[in-house]
Amino acid sequence: MADARYQPKDEAAELTEFRATVRRFAEAEIRPRAAQAEATGQTPRELFAQVGKLGWLGINLDESLGGGGADKLTEMVFIEELCRVNAGIAGALMIQGGITAEIIAHHGSTEQQEAFLRPALRGEKIACWALTEAEAGSDAAAIRTTARREGDDYVLDGYKVFITNAPIADFAVVHAKTRPEAGRRGMNVFLVEMDRPGMECVRTLKKCGNRSSQVGELRLENVRVPASAMLGKEEGTGMNMMKSLMASGRITYGARTTGVGQAALEKTAAYVNERRLFGERLANMQLTQTKLARMAMHLDVMRSYTHRVAGLYDRNLDVRAESSMVKVFCSEQLQTILFDAVQLHGGYGYIEEYGIEQLWRDGRLYTITEGANEALTLNMARVLGLVDRA
Secondary structure (H helix, E strand, O other): OOOOOOOOOOOOOOHHHHHHHHHHHHHHHHHHHHHHHHHOOOOOOOHHHHHOOOOOOOOOOOOHOOOOOHHHHHHHHHHHHHHHHHHHHHHHHHHHHHHHHHHHHHHHHHHHHHHHHHHHHHHOEEEEEOEEEEEEOOHHHHHHOEEEEEOEEEEEEEEEEEEHHHHHEEEEEEEEEEEHHHHHHHHHEEEEEEEOOOOOEEEOOOOOOOOOOOOEEEEEEEEEEEEEOOOOOOOOOOOHHHHHHHHHHHHHHHHHHHHHHHHHHHHHHHHHOOOOEEEEEEHOOOOHHHHHHHHHHHHHHEEEEHHHHHHHHHOOOOHHHHHHHHHHHHHHHHHHHHHHHHHHHHHHHHHHHOOHHHHHHHHHHHHHHOOOOOHHHHHHHHHHOOOOOO
């Protein structure tokens, strides 16, 4: 019987063992909840605490802060195995244990880490990353949310869109301008509890894919927070904080896309080995075999490149360009994989019960979010020194 599951040949033994552990968890705890989560658009809140208890929220953060103490490569295996089962739930957990936790771990005070980071890593408080605005997506410096100083407080006003976990969050990592006239040099980051007066998730968005993660819009109207809610001690440091973490986040897209692609390959291989056409199995046809082989080939390259860049990151090397390459290359290769997966399913690829259309919808997100591929490619050319700076 055909078996398209990934069988690592060159992973360290402990990493392969960890992969198996995460896979068992994902199959036992996430898959049974996935169908209802997709149908209702509700992220299973209890999973945050379950994953936190295992030390997998903030898996690559220092153990002294409540993290898992693992390296970036281990995090890639973790993410891939979660996305193989359900990309939406994985995305909700990654926002929690990824960039929101990382920015507090790297730039938060001891008091902020105690009040926000540790409960988040235990899954007791749910976090959201409130950066994007209607006119500030890839151009983060264009945000219009402001934070004006009033005595010992800051007062925040603005509107955020496309915020994962916003409808269920206990607090938000909010990007705002303390000095609007300074552009990107006037940004700061604030930790804001969702129950503060004037802070509200006013809309939950219905999405094409990743429906098991909840995404909403935040309105901030005269939201008053103490000055101690700001990360760092100086105004204007927010952009540098964010930029230092973007490479970390973009590398994860290699694992996310590989996980979704792996699921597509497994489903497609199982289908074509059962489906009969013109008196024989669809899998016996040369074109089918060629498409399956190319899907596997793309996945192997995606996984290998992601792991290579994760290794560079673990060595504290500058991977600004490489992280963007991972995100762009893997997300675009995934589109090819998913196209062929749907095509090989024929009309059934368009039917919900076969699950392949969900992967198609889920995977489409990755060329758009956390920097559109077109914007990243332009910046990549500059970082690599391929074009002269004006």
